[in-house]
Amino acid sequence: MSDYTFNHIYNTIYEAGCNAPGEGYQEFPYKPDGLKLYQNIYELTYLIYWLARKGYNFNLGVDVGIAFGGTTKILRDLIPIKKTIVIDNCSEVPTGAYWNKIKDRVNSEIVEEIWEDSLSETTREKLTKYAGEIDFVFLDGNHSKETVESEIELFYKLCKNGALIVFHDAFSSGVGVFDAWCNLRLKKDKRFILKAAFLVTMPGIVVFEVVKTGSTDDTMSNFDKNNSKTSKIKADNK
Numbered sequence: 125m126s127d128y129t130f131n132h133i134y135n136t137i138y139e140a141g142c143n144a145p146g147e148g149y150q151e152f153p154y155k156p157d158g159l160k161l162y163q164n165i166y167e168l169t170y171l172i173y174w175l176a177r178k179g180y181n182f183n184l185g186v187d188v189g190i191a192f193g194g195t196t197k198i199l200r201d202l203i204p205i206k207k208t209i210v211i212d213n214c215s216e217v218p219t220g221a222y223w224n225k226i227k228d229r230v231n232s233e234i235v236e237e238i239w240e241d242s243l244s245e246t247t248r249e250k251l252t253k254y255a256g257e258i259d260f261v262f263l264d265g266n267h268s269k270e271t272v273e274s275e276i277e278l279f280y281k282l283c284k285n286g287a288l289i290v291f292h293d294a295f296s297s298g299v300g301v302f303d304a305w306c307n308l309r310l311k312k313d314k315r316f317i318l319k320a321a322f323l324v325t326m327p328g329i330v331v332f333e334v335v336k337t338g339s340t341d342d343t344m345s346n347f348d349k350n351n352s353k354t355s356k357i358k359a360d361n362k
């Protein structure tokens with residue numbers, strides 16, 4: 125178990141700061157070369173504190189929708205995540221330039237940078253190499269219900285048993301993330317266990333654990349047959 129206190133985590137995130145007033149979410153001070161975190165500081169602090177207290181130590185984390193990469197960096201400053209895959213289709217912010225400035229300081233081996241839609245065939249091909257190795261997923265890309273549901277199916281197959289899938293914007297109004305994760309609960313989907321939820325104001329964070337059932341449906345081998353529609357979903361960004 126990590127011995128980070130709540131205050132240490134809060135202060136680390138706070139000091140990361142924003143690049144300019146008004147950037148990112150609330151409560152961040154202006155700081156030149158800040159990390160441009162698109163986060164509610166308390167919710168991110170609670171998430172990281174919870175992960176640290178539980179002693180999570182990840183092998184391969186995938187962050188979908190990294191924007192400037194600040195959350196990817198902070199998470200890895202505070203939680204051990206040995207290897208990292210980042211995915212962003214650069215539809216909202218010019219991710220690349222800023223990410224290139226900070227990526228060498230990310231406390232993890234960056235094994236893939238995928239500048240594509242999370243559900244594209246190229247993305248799927250690149251990710252399939254890591255099937256069964258992935259034990260942490262942070263979903264914060266396209267927030268439509270259809271996209272998030274397809275990402276859930278994709279990452280369920282790619283993840284190992286006991287992996288965590290974190291949903292960002294889990295309680296934001298007007299986006300489909302809430303419907304997507306609620307459906308897992310309403311359908312009593314036995315493949316996922318709700319582990320934690322953090323909501324201070326908005327956007328809210330929910331964490332599920334992946335339970336592999338042992339069936340062949342759990343694997344990537346027949347993903348195309350069951351999910352051929354996923355690659356056709358259009359990105360309708362929030």
Ligand SMILES: C[S@@+](CC[C@H](N)C(=O)[O-])C[C@H]1O[C@@H](n2cnc3c(N)ncnc32)[C@H](O)[C@@H]1O
Nearest residue numbers: 162189191195212213214215216241242265266
């Ligand atoms: C809300 S921002 C993410 C904020 C970031 N996670 C943070 O905490 O700073 C959403 C990001 O997702 C990316 N995005 C949107 N739709 C996507 C998709 N279908 N596939 C991959 N990335 C996507 C956007 O380019 C944008 O950078």
